[in-house]
Amino acid sequence: MKIQAAVTREKGKFELDTIELAAPKSGEVLIKMVASGICHTDTAVLNQFLPVTFPMVLGHEGVGIVEDVGPGVMDLKIGDHVIMSFPSCGVCEKCHEGHPYVCDESFKLFFGGVYKDGTKRLSDDKGEIAVMFGQGSFANYAVVDERNAVKVDDDVDLKALCSLGCGVQTxxxxxxxxxxxxxxxxxxxxxxxxxxxxxxxxxxxxxxxxxxxxxxxxxxxxxxxxxxxxxxxxxxxxxxxxxxxxxxxxxxxxxxxxxxxxxxxxxxxxxxxxxxxxxxxxxxxxxxxxxxxxxxxxxxxxxxxxxVEGGSNPKVFIPQLVKFFKEGRLPVDKMCKYYKFEEIEQAFHDSHTGEVIKPVLCF
Ligand SMILES: NC(=O)c1ccc[n+]([C@@H]2O[C@H](COP(=O)([O-])OP(=O)(O)OC[C@H]3O[C@@H](n4cnc5c(N)ncnc54)[C@H](O)[C@@H]3O)[C@@H](O)[C@H]2O)c1
Ligand SMILES: [Zn+2]
Ligand SMILES: [Zn+2]
Incomplete structure (x- = not known):
């Protein structure tokens, strides 16, 4: 399907483009994005302080609604509201211990641009495009592994909660x-x-x-x-x-x-x-x-x-954080300022100057 994405082809830059997104594979879901937070780690990747290969769609604090599910998905269904978090393989010793933040495959899945099977889902006429954190949430749709999408109650304001997936959890x-x-x-x-x-x-x-x-x-x-x-x-x-x-x-x-x-x-x-x-x-x-x-x-x-990532197991910790938010004990919305997706450059600028703590891009 065709999607709108902010593609980083060279250090420090975004290009708003129409690109192709493949259907979710086994264990993956298609998310219609509601919003994405901007984390300082996006800036680190954008400026290649971390060794990543472009082109890549950055963004790893996405929230949205499940629009399609691939074969074998057990944990999510169409219509679920989700907060996306960091990826993990699910089969290494640390994942089995419930410590996915130190998964054997973390580096590959966070910054290597690929999904668990080593392949990519995004492309354009010049070739394949990588994603950050198995998400690439600076786009109006994303495919993610069901392990890194956490179902939350339908009655919470998703866009205020995007940073639960990374910054807040950390x-x-x-x-x-x-x-x-x-x-x-x-x-x-x-x-x-x-x-x-x-x-x-x-x-x-x-x-x-x-x-x-x-x-x-x-x-x-x-x-x-x-x-x-x-x-x-x-x-x-x-x-x-x-x-x-x-x-x-x-x-x-x-x-x-x-x-x-x-x-x-x-x-x-x-x-x-x-x-x-x-x-x-x-x-x-x-x-x-x-x-x-x-x-x-x-x-x-x-x-x-x-x-890393607050030592958390997202499927367990994020619902607890949502509960604290609903009780008024974790008022993360006080850090947020909302931008249209097209204002991505401005949102990064305002984060850099210190004016805004959590810029949130809305789709
Ligand atoms: N370990 C992890 O899993 C993980 C996850 C998310 C983010 N991070 C990292 O955590 C850090 C914070 O992320 P963020 O999104 O809150 O970033 P941010 O840029 O919004 O916050 C950093 C804060 O540090 C302050 N600061 C900078 N220099 C300072 C100094 N000399 N003295 C006092 N304060 C100073 C800034 O004014 C700013 O308020 C980043 O380095 C980010 O890459 C790590
Ligand atoms: Zn693992
Ligand atoms: Zn982050």
Whole structure:
């Protein structure tokens, strides 16, 4: 079938084109897209900070309605409302353990442009076109594996929830799935983008009593306060670890790095209390940062961890996040600004300048 897609043929660019989408194969579904969020990882791929091959349709925070199902689909039917998430193979040891975020095939399925069987579904008269995250959600239709489409209740506003598939799941999952904070504990969150803000909302949900948000954009720090931060620090204006120690006395129990700036990892470690847990989710591509094993890690018995996609199993975690949203405890819509699909360049621009946290393209 013919679809409209924003195709990236060279670094940094989109071309709105009519291209061909093949029918869903075994275990796959055709989704009529309602909206797609823009995540910072789209920018990283667009600018080839990650080694991808173009042409590719980017986008990995799609939401929509199932319009057709391929053979053997068990979990979804025509008409289901779905939030799309990251792909996984379903048959490796990690997938069987319920840890699809560390699937053996993650790199191929996230950035290799192909589906599980190694083939592509999109093409034009010049040849085949890849997709990001087995989605390619910057298009009005997409074919996805049923594993990475999660059915949600029909009565939720899908377009407000697109970032549950990546950004929100990443930040909220780091807190709820990995840290599992003790009520009354303290946390510092570096970065008030969608990922960091979701960490802040989740920390509030989990009962953290000191939630410190760090960013350099004043409007983002203001929203962080509204979403649950008890303290904010402008990282441009002061020494963050000193400020964290002033607020907490002994440092924080948990740290979340959600800026993607490697140099902030040492700052996070200097902000930790003894036996703290510091989690890196923001860094993409190859990164180095000067970490001192002593005294930053060993004597204080601090744990430093990396985490992909919030350590979540989307089919389980996303419905829980939707429930929190419906209860008003995860107001992710406060981060969203809606754009027409044709305004994709503007939406990326507004994300880049820091003006908009979660640009959402609507079809
Ligand atoms: N691990 C994963 O699975 C995963 C998933 C999604 C996104 N990510 C990554 O997480 C990061 C955050 O994603 P996002 O969509 O929220 O991005 P974003 O760009 O919206 O947010 C990053 C925030 O960091 C702030 N920041 C930048 N430099 C800073 C500094 N020196 N001090 C303080 N704050 C600073 C920015 O102002 C911004 O608010 C990105 O690097 C993204 O690629 C990782
Ligand atoms: Zn797997
Ligand atoms: Zn993402």
């Amino acid at each position: 930040g909220a999952g780091a807190v709820l799935n990995r840290m599992k904070p003790t009520p009354g504990s303290s946390i510092v969150v570096f970065g008030c983008g969608a990922v960091g803000m979701s960490g802040i909302m989740a920390a509030k949900l989990a009962g953290c009593s000191t939630i410190i948000a760090v960013d350099t954009v004043p409007s983002r720090l203001e929203l962080a306060k509204e979403l649950g931060a008890t303290h904010v620090i402008n990282g441009k204006e002061c020494n963050t670890p000193d400020e964290v120690k002033k607020i907490t006395g002994k440092g924080v129990n948990y740290g979340l790095e959600a800026t993607g700036v490697p140099m902030l990892v040492p700052q996070m470690l200097d902000s930790m209390a003894r036996e703290g847990l510091a989690v890196i989710v923001g860094v993409t591509g190859e990164a180095e940062a000067p970490i001192r094993l002593e005294p930053q890690l060993m004597s204080p018995s601090v744990t430093l961890a990396g985490l």
